[in-house]
Amino acid sequence: MTDPILRLNGVRKAFGGLVAVNDVSFDLHRGEILGLIGPNGSGKTTTMNLISGAFGMDRGTITLDGAVISGLPANRVARKGIARTFQLLRLIDDMTVTENAAVGMAFRPGQPWNAELVTRCQTYLEVVGLADKAGLEVSKLTYIDQKRLELARALAMEPKVLLLDEWLAGLNATELRSGIEIIRKVRDMGTTIIMVEHVMSAIHSLCDRCVVMNAGGKIAEGTPATVLTDPHVVEAYLGEPHHA
Ligand SMILES: Nc1ncnc2c1ncn2[C@@H]1O[C@H](COP(=O)(O)OP(=O)(O)OP(=O)(O)O)[C@@H](O)[C@H]1O
Numbered sequence: 001m002t003d004p005i006l007r008l009n010g011v012r013k014a015f016g017g018l019v020a021v022n023d024v025s026f027d028l029h030r031g032e033i034l035g036l037i038g039p040n041g042s043g044k045t046t047t048m049n050l051i052s053g054a055f056g057m058d059r060g061t062i063t064l065d066g067a068v069i070s071g072l073p074a075n076r077v078a079r080k081g082i083a084r085t086f087q088l089l090r091l092i093d094d095m096t097v098t099e100n101a102a103v104g105m106a107f108r109p110g111q112p113w114n115a116e117l118v119t120r121c122q123t124y125l126e127v128v129g130l131a132d133k134a135g136l137e138v139s140k141l142t143y144i145d146q147k148r149l150e151l152a153r154a155l156a157m158e159p160k161v162l163l164l165d166e167w168l169a170g171l172n173a174t175e176l177r178s179g180i181e182i183i184r185k186v187r188d189m190g191t192t193i194i195m196v197e198h199v200m201s202a203i204h205s206l207c208d209r210c211v212v213m214n215a216g217g218k219i220a221e222g223t224p225a226t227v228l229t230d231p232h233v234v235e236a237y238l239g240e241p242h243h244a
Pocket residue numbers: 015018019020038039040041042043044045046047
């Protein structure tokens with residue numbers, strides 16, 4: 001097997017007395033979709049924040065393609081090839097769809113606002129199904145279209161690793177099917193993905209592997225079919241004692 005594209009080794013983050021992420025280690029393999037799942041408050045979003053450099057960690061290391069990225073600020077991590085979407089969408093309402101898609105790129109040193117950048121954004125707007133709305137103001141978009149745009153903005157950074165934080169949350173059944181197809185397409189284009197998700201049908205149909213967290217720790221790792229029938233995982237989701 002090739003070296004992992006991303007490796008978390010003994011990662012820990014506490015907020016005061018609360019250990020949100022406790023000695024978590026896992027590998028992300030090139031080209032896979034990894035589901036990061038677990039009950040509410042188990043540390044998934046914090047783990048994503050540690051990977052993206054939004055938070056500094058207390059202990060452990062994270063490497064991207066063998067190079068240590070932990071300790072770098074978020075903008076440097078992004079430049080090294082990790083892009084993300086946010087649970088609460090971060091779009092600029094009075095700018096157009098294209099301008100929003102370009103925002104992550106346009107503020108990079110040495111990146112002019114030019115035709116190449118606009119073309120690149122157009123490519124990713126097509127991937128997410130928004131190409132025909134490129135000139136619209138964001139405030140005119142429906143919720144699903146805003147989600148599509150948030151993804152296009154991350155894709156325009158042409159990341160090696162894409163972090164999706166509950167990107168499918170709040171979609172109706174039709175939108176969910178379309179959202180799943182978009183994620184599959186992004187993976188098929190060569191992007192490796194970690195997705196935090198509560199929508200189990202999406203986990204089953206998209207994820208090659210899952211890492212399951214509970215109370216800050218990793219409690220299971222494996223295929224969706226394996227981990228979702230693991231009694232410890234079922235217990236963690238139900239919050240009931242395990243009698244095996
Ligand atoms: N900035 C912060 N300051 C203090 N505590 C925090 C902070 N961020 C997260 N926490 C706490 O850390 C724990 C893990 O939170 P986190 O958001 O990572 O969980 P999660 O698994 O993503 O949950 P959810 O599925 O509800 O989004 C929770 O107890 C949360 O209250």
